[in-house]
Amino acid sequence: MKNESDTSSYIKSNTQKKIDELVFGSVAGALGKVVEYPLDTIKVRLQYSSGKTPEHPSTWKVITQTYKHEGFFNGFYKGLSSPLMGAAAECSSLFFSYELAQDWVKSYKPEITLLDKIYCGAFSGVVTSFILTPIELVKCKMQVINLQMKSEKPPGIARLVSDIYKSQGLKGLWKGQLSTMIRETGGTALWFGAYEYVLILFNGGISKDAKSNGTSLQYIIAGGVAGAVYNASFYPVDTIKSMIQTEQSHHQQVKTADIILRLWRSRGFRGFYSGLGITLLKSVPANGIVFFTHQTLKNNFS
Template sequence: MDTQPAAFGNDATLTDSAPATVTNATKSHTNEALHDIAFGSIAGLVGKIVEYPFDTVKVRLQSQPDHLPLRYSGPLDCFKQSIRQDGFRGLYRGVSAPLAGAAAETACLFWSYSLAKDLLQTTSLFKRTTSGGEDLPLAGLITAGAMSGGITSFLLTPIELVKCRMQVPLQSPVDPTLHAGIPLSSKSLSPFAVIRDVFRREGISGFWRGQLGTFLRETGGTAAWFGGWEASSLYLKSRIAQRTSTAVADVQLPLSQQMLAGAIAGMAYNFLFYPADTIKSKIQTGELSQHGARQTFLSVGKALWRTHGFRGLYRGCGITVARSAPSSALIFTIVERLKQAFG
């Protein structure tokens, strides 16, 4: 008679433990998501402050009108002319909106990357592996990066449109009616002035002008970004593990090697899909229409190729890749260090 209540008691204990396990798992995922958002925001702010002057030069090089002689002979000439005309502060024109955007972008990238990894781990698309402490092989991590970039592109396009139009006020075309309605000669252009102008002329959809270029760049570029970070980190960890006879999953990279892996990731992101970014920048800062036809990703790409060839698609790439190395190194290192301290 005594065994029956005991049995019921055991069942009750097992039943009670299931919700507790689910609750703990939910809390763990929630905390991880909050960490991704918070740490990504901080890292994004720092990275944007470091890279912004170089990004301004990159956008100005990309956005030079095709029907006019090139204003800048290269990145150094662009730096010199910009500083001579508007001072060093001019290279930070419009930085307020990108700072907020960088925080949101990087937070979204790391959050959606974790979300994509969790989703892929529940599928049978990729074989499980414990190498490097990850539950996905490198192909799965690259796929998760592509998914993360695709999601983030929809948030990023409006932010970049405002940023790009604020970065090119010194480049007013001869015929101002060809430009997308922005008074480029103004040195006091604010984010709100750009937002009002875009909404007045193009409506809500105008903020996603250049979305295809952003989507292509972010999908492929973020796959290369996270893939470059994961592959470089795994390689460096493997070398340390061999020297110290330690499991790869237990290796913590030193600061210098974390930054090296982050720098490699940043250069991979910017170089591989740079033409998509060039076309996107020209769409966002250039003509609303040409000969009555609305500018598209394909038409702008064809025009750029006919006028300047392959070099035109990679205009400003050198300075972009160079500035991406320290910026990306800081972003990944800050996130990793914060996760180690508070994760």
């Protein structure tokens, strides 16, 4: 009877741990998105402009023009509701599937290494990419819709999703899935890997559970480094994805090769890194908040 009781307690504990990851990840993702969204809007607009004209606008010009013509909230926070829910779902999936993968590895070996955690991060990225693609599609389109429809009132999120579905079917909502999966698989592996590695460095080179040895400042710094590594490493893929998702062609299939060629002819190598500076500027504090929030909730309520 004791063994049955222990097994039951373990199952309940393990189930609660997974639920915690879903909840804590959701809260962390939402907070991080609120912080980064204005700069993310500028980044997407810079990427959108990359393949459109050789005279690429500066970051400052995009900021001033956005504020001048659209105001603060309508310009910089345009379409926030969808990505806010999306960020909650994204981080919820990331931390949940990361924890799930680690539990699977632990069932085969007593101690999990940094390399194991990187592989777990890659798995988490693959899973999350399927959730993230439709969310980012809507987000990217909402962030540039004022640029595309200057003479008429732009549609809201519900109408935008409806239009995509009517013209392209369900598969239209997963436009850019391959680019998203490539970015998320490699990027998330490095995201979690960088975070864990920085915490190991803070701990004098010894790998321990973050809950047992980290401080608030360490979580923020490690998260900030993780965000910078994630964005810098796969940024060209993100640029291509944003251009695919903001294309106005509804019925004709957009070829990735055509996007790459157009971008190369228009701006050369630099075009693939359009908006990287502002991306790093937003990703450091946003990801610092994500990891700090998640770990703080985990430390106090898990």
